[in-house]
Amino acid sequence: xxxxxxxxxxxxxxxxxxxxxxxxxxxxxxxxxxxxxxxxxxxxxxxxxxxxxxxxxxxxxxxxxxxxxxxxxxxxxxxxxxxxxxxxxxxxxxxxxxxxxxxxxxxxxxxxxxxxxxxxxxxxxxxxxxxxxxxxxxxxxxxxxxxxxxxxxxxxxxxxxxxxxxxxxxxxxxxxxxxxxxxxxxxx
Amino acid sequence: xxxxxxxxxxxxxxxxxxxxxxxxxxxxxxxxxxxxxxxxxxxxxxxxxxxxxxxxxxxxxxxxxxxxxxxxxxxxxxxxxxxxxxxxxxxxxxxxxxxxxxxxxxxxxxxxxxxxxxxxxxxxxxxxxxxxxxxxxxxxxxxxxxxxxxxxxxxxxxxxxxxxxxxxxxxxxxxxxxxxxxxxxxxx
Numbered sequence: 001x002x003x004x005x006x007x008x009x010x011x012x013x014x015x016x017x018x019x020x021x022x023x024x025x026x027x028x029x030x031x032x033x034x035x036x037x038x039x040x041x042x043x044x045x046x047x048x049x050x051x052x053x054x055x056x057x058x059x060x061x062x063x064x065x066x067x068x069x070x071x072x073x074x075x076x077x078x079x080x081x082x083x084x085x086x087x088x089x090x091x092x093x094x095x096x097x098x099x100x101x102x103x104x105x106x107x108x109x110x111x112x113x114x115x116x117x118x119x120x121x122x123x124x125x126x127x128x129x130x131x132x133x134x135x136x137x138x139x140x141x142x143x144x145x146x147x148x149x150x151x152x153x154x155x156x157x158x159x160x161x162x163x164x165x166x167x168x169x170x171x172x173x174x175x176x177x178x179x180x181x182x183x184x185x186x187x188x
Numbered sequence: 189x190x191x192x193x194x195x196x197x198x199x200x201x202x203x204x205x206x207x208x209x210x211x212x213x214x215x216x217x218x219x220x221x222x223x224x225x226x227x228x229x230x231x232x233x234x235x236x237x238x239x240x241x242x243x244x245x246x247x248x249x250x251x252x253x254x255x256x257x258x259x260x261x262x263x264x265x266x267x268x269x270x271x272x273x274x275x276x277x278x279x280x281x282x283x284x285x286x287x288x289x290x291x292x293x294x295x296x297x298x299x300x301x302x303x304x305x306x307x308x309x310x311x312x313x314x315x316x317x318x319x320x321x322x323x324x325x326x327x328x329x330x331x332x333x334x335x336x337x338x339x340x341x342x343x344x345x346x347x348x349x350x351x352x353x354x355x356x357x358x359x360x361x362x363x364x365x366x367x368x369x370x371x372x373x374x375x376x
Contacts, residue, residue, distance in 0.1 A: 108299075111296075111299065111300075111352060112299075112300050117355060120352055120353045120354075121353065121354065121355075123353055124349075124353040124354040152346075152349070152354070153346040153349075153366070154342075154346075156349065157345040157346040157348075157349035157350070158340075158341040158342075158345040158346075160345075160349050160352075160353070161312075161340070161341075161344065161345035161348050161349055162345070164299060164308055164348075164352075165308045165309065165311055165312040165348065166308075166309065166312040166340070167305065167309075178341070
């Protein structure tokens, strides 16, 4: 937290961060993540290893930061015309991305090198922001909407719990069932 | 998985496991977990470091195994006379134990040193077994019961998600609200 709080956008610090993140992504693609070391990343990024140790502490914390960047949603949720359809489309995509091997690896990295919990919190904040867009749109259509926290409990939490602890049966039908249970289009 | 599958209860292998686990617990209590190393654990357990590396791979995998042992429930869920009361009591205790600093540390350890996911799966299996006891008892009283998977989705998953990703507001009222939402004693 304290280390990251010192990064000013546009300054030298931000440039170092961008080049180190890029070096991790490139080396991971070229050699696989098992081969990553701080000296290798430093050499590729054109910084000294001590710059990396000073800013990130260790490789695990650096990988956690890179993973959170990759978990940042790139597009707004689709507008399908109703709360149920929007949530279903979003949940299906979320499940698909997070349960893919790369998604699982990023979630794992984000959690592991995150002593103060700020990166895990950022992952949850990304999901909450996307859900907010869906709910605002539904409120604009004068639909009844649950709270963001309820959607996190009923849709996001079960998906993430199963990815981490109970990975069978993570398919589109499961994402739909979670949304249907929440929007009342099906009841248990 | 392959390493652990070779442990036969009662044999030398089981004795080594018990003494290594005990050494981890003792050293952690005496020195704190940051100070743990494989050679220290080996010396305390009376085995060679290579015994530990051969069986567990590294310190993180050993800590994951020890964490799962500690997350094993020690008692059956209380019988309070109804499904709602039993689930509420169980969920309150589960939230309290898992969200305490020691519980969080064990969950984290269990996830981190667990390349094949078997330890995380064991954590979920423990919760499912406890819930099964509550549901069987309720079925014996001829109450309507949800499935174990539904209780995992509606009660366990939100608690674990928030512990890992969104740790504000984890209190008894939250556990009760999750159970009430499921058993229908309160609706959103």
